[in-house]
Amino acid sequence: MPDIMLTEEELMLKSAIRDFAEREVAPRAMEIDQEERFSFENFHAMGKLGLFGMTLDPKYGGSAGGIKPVVVVAEELARVCASTSNAFVVQTGLAGYPMNQFGNEKQKARWLPGLISGEKVGAYCLTEPGNGSDAAAASTIAKKVSGGYVLNGSKTFITHGTIGDVLIVFATMDMALKHRGFVALVLEKGMKGLTTQKITGKMGIRSSDTGTMFFDNVEVPEENRLGEEGQGFRIAMQTLDNSRVGIAAQALGIAQGSLDEALKYAKQRRAFGQAIADFQAIQFYLADMAMRVEASRLLTYQAAALKDAGQPYVKQASMAKAYASEAAVFCADRAVQIFGGYGYIRESKVERFYRDARITPIYEGTSEIQRIVIARHLLQE
Numbered sequence: 001m002p003d004i005m006l007t008e009e010e011l012m013l014k015s016a017i018r019d020f021a022e023r024e025v026a027p028r029a030m031e032i033d034q035e036e037r038f039s040f041e042n043f044h045a046m047g048k049l050g051l052f053g054m055t056l057d058p059k060y061g062g063s064a065g066g067i068k069p070v071v072v073v074a075e076e077l078a079r080v081c082a083s084t085s086n087a088f089v090v091q092t093g094l095a096g097y098p099m100n101q102f103g104n105e106k107q108k109a110r111w112l113p114g115l116i117s118g119e120k121v122g123a124y125c126l127t128e129p130g131n132g133s134d135a136a137a138a139s140t141i142a143k144k145v146s147g148g149y150v151l152n153g154s155k156t157f158i159t160h161g162t163i164g165d166v167l168i169v170f171a172t173m174d175m176a177l178k179h180r181g182f183v184a185l186v187l188e189k190g191m192k193g194l195t196t197q198k199i200t201g202k203m204g205i206r207s208s209d210t211g212t213m214f215f216d217n218v219e220v221p222e223e224n225r226l227g228e229e230g231q232g233f234r235i236a237m238q239t240l241d242n243s244r245v246g247i248a249a250q251a252l253g254i255a256q257g258s259l260d261e262a263l264k265y266a267k268q269r270r271a272f273g274q275a276i277a278d279f280q281a282i283q284f285y286l287a288d289m290a291m292r293v294e295a296s297r298l299l300t301y302q303a304a305a306l307k308d309a310g311q312p313y314v315k316q317a318s319m320a321k322a323y324a325s326e327a328a329v330f331c332a333d334r335a336v337q338i339f340g341g342y343g344y345i346r347e348s349k350v351e352r353f354y355r356d357a358r359i360t361p362i363y364e365g366t367s368e369i370q371r372i373v374i375a376r377h378l379l380q381e
């Protein structure tokens, strides 16, 4: 497909990542899904390619580029394996981005090189067992003590929750202050009082590591605080605004992968003496999918381009995330329909796409929350 929205350089990146995804990621996608196993092979390969530092500080190994190339990578990875795309988006957007943006030089020097090279796995820890969308209701408490904080509470549904080395944890210093009481603290694997438990049995993105964390009097030194006391909620929200563009791209990749597989199959599969692609019903499904893929791509590129131009982009990021994620669910569903019975068994890629797509309208702000953000902007404009 001609892509007038990408520069020469971005087109070359797209082609290189497609090649990497097809060659390295796709062959093990089914196996790691079935085994619910995080692929360190994929993770380290992405680190070697320099993908985790694409938007980050060159002083620490990054390449200080824009988010549009990140969108290109997230889409191409998700086209073959949404779990791998998620590892990329979380490492670069949810861990690397806040560290790069809000960390001081000492913190950046300490944590960014490992996050960029992929030697260290990053995680963003906001959701709790009792609250997800209502993040300001967090009850994980950071009690101020001499030299730092003592952390108590728990976080759940955390991507890289059990394998993460560098964990950005959002906690409250005083629940009565709601979002104004938040602090962002960097924890490291192995700290005393920190335990984790893997969440198994997910519907989709089964090779993405998801965990629950428990903090039992974890002592966190003051030098591990990102930004100031009271700024934690702003750090959490700005990080999500940025990373939503990556999730929109991930959803776009699932939608594109579903369309590609459905197109191939529709031309091969025969019924009533002809290819099923000759039936208008199937053609209409394909057309409906293609329209949504392209609309998702335009919205996602637009949000990325606005961000890269330093313009307001939060409304467009929410639109891209809500639209593309719902498009991914639609496209994966239609792909299963086009595959018929073969789409319903584990061996088909579209069965995995169908399960993987379903997380995208839920995490990093549900579709309902995106609509709240969009409407708030419309009513304020």
Ligand SMILES: Cc1cc2nc3c(=O)[nH]c(=O)nc-3n(C[C@H](O)[C@H](O)[C@H](O)COP(=O)(O)OP(=O)(O)OC[C@H]3O[C@@H](n4cnc5c(N)ncnc54)[C@H](O)[C@@H]3O)c2cc1C
Pocket (backbone or CB within 6 Å): 090, 124, 125, 126, 127, 130, 131, 132, 133, 134, 156, 157, 158, 159, 160, 202, 205, 210, 359, 362, 363, 364, 365, 366, 367, 368, 369
């Ligand atoms: C696989 C996976 C990975 C994840 N990774 C991370 C991660 O790395 N870090 C992290 O911090 N979190 C992560 N999450 C958590 C995810 O972001 C939350 O699940 C999500 O934000 C929704 O929160 P909840 O599950 O508590 O649902 P709830 O907030 O309880 O929402 C339940 C339903 O109510 C709706 N709802 C809630 N409030 C409103 C409202 N005001 N108006 C209308 N409808 C509303 C929601 O849209 C939803 O449909 C992950 C989740 C999963 C499943």
